[in-house]
Amino acid sequence: MPEGDTVLQTTERLRAALAGRTLTRFDLRVPRFATADLTGRTVLDAVPRGKHILVRFEGGLTLHSHLRMDGAWRVHAAGERWRGGPAHQIRAVLANARHTAVGYRLPVLELLRTRDEEKAVGHLGPDLLGPDWDxxxxxxxxxxxxxxxxxxxxxxxxxxxxxxxxxxxxxxxxxxxxxxxxxxxxxxxxxxxxxxxxxxxxxxxxxxxxxxxxxxxxxxxxxxxxxxxxxxxxxxxxxxxxxxxxxxxxxxxxxxxxxxxxxxxxxx
CATH class of the missing domain: 1.10.8.50 (Helicase, Ruva Protein; domain 3)
Incomplete structure (x- = not known):
């Protein structure tokens, strides 16, 4: 299971590649959210919470993921070959005109209302790398x-x-x-x-x-x-x-x- 510093670094790469840009592709390859499509929406932010990653979109939606043992997010330049595993391990694709973020082997992946984020991460104690550290x-x-x-x-x-x-x-x-x-x-x-x-x-x-x-x-x-x-x-x-x-x-x-x-x- 990744440490909090690894999750922070991953989230910062996602933020740098996605935040403030409009999605040209949104693809979740999990049955529950396979029909969801946020193409055309702007990514507002990506924030870590302990070992969880929250990617927020305009319209009050958040993509919640957890890497657990071997999940990973890879960020590629537009047109660059994806590297991170075989295609059948891909669980999420978020793309804009400049970058593509690909989520591999993500055991936890869900789309929820931003106002409901606490249902996913509210059980966590103080975050060692977060603003709530106590x-x-x-x-x-x-x-x-x-x-x-x-x-x-x-x-x-x-x-x-x-x-x-x-x-x-x-x-x-x-x-x-x-x-x-x-x-x-x-x-x-x-x-x-x-x-x-x-x-x-x-x-x-x-x-x-x-x-x-x-x-x-x-x-x-x-x-x-x-x-x-x-x-x-x-x-x-x-x-x-x-x-x-x-x-x-x-x-x-x-x-x-x-x-x-x-x-x-x-x-x-």
Whole structure:
């Protein structure tokens, strides 16, 4: 599942290509909305909300999409060959005189009234990259179920919106606790710092082409291009902090990574 910074970058590409321009083609290849046609309408904006994307059109309509595990939006210049997957994976085509945006493998795609957007995204917690960010509320949400494993709580978009599996593992490593630690066992200063760090990480990566959580200040000497993340994707490779092999185990339906020496708490 994409992280909030990836969704933000995707939305910004859609906004740059579509906003303020009139649609010359509108094609939704999902049964429920296959007959919808907004050709001739102007795209007003494209905005991210957590991991959701909202494309707004004149006339009070919004196209809501969610990328989940492998969905993608690709933007092409007019006349350029589309690249993103075979034709049968295309779920949406939005085009104007200059650009074409093509949505591939979108598991969530719906056309709704703009006034009803909250029905699609109103359940989300504060958005780490959004104007509604509220660290106090995010912290309260995160700690609401003290027995819940930290990793699960971080991934729950109802608590705070924008954290995916990568940031989950990285945040737990930076907090020096395992993803299976009950959130109620986090000392109050550490819980507060965790929320602050989450915001800092996503902000730092919002414009980066390659996500990085290690920094010149915190990473060990000898860091290479493969060492942009502390633990995620590093199973059996040395921990960048202590050299112990990083471990991996499933947490729910997703793999999670941790260092058995640097991180304290129960393990999967």
């Amino acid at each position: 660290p106090r509320r995010a912290l309260r949400n995160l700690l609401a179920d003290p027995d819940r494993p930290l990793g699960e709580a971080l991934l729950d978009q109802r608590n705070l919106a924008g954290i995916g599996n990568i940031y989950k593992a990285e945040l737990c490593f930076m907090a020096r606790v395992t993803p299976w630690l009950p959130v109620g066992e986090l000392p109050a200063p550490l819980a507060t710092r965790l929320v602050t760090t989450a915001k800092q990480l996503l902000e730092a990566n919002r414009d980066r082409p390659v996500r990085t959580t290690t920094t010149a200040r915190t990473a060990p000497r000898g860091q290479g291009p493969r060492d942009r993340l502390w633990v995620h994707g590093r199973a059996d490779r040395p921990c960048l902090r202590c050299g112990t092999p990083v471990r991996v185990a499933d947490q729910g339906t997703r793999p999670t990574y941790w260092c058995p020496r640097c991180q304290s708490g129960p393990t999967g």
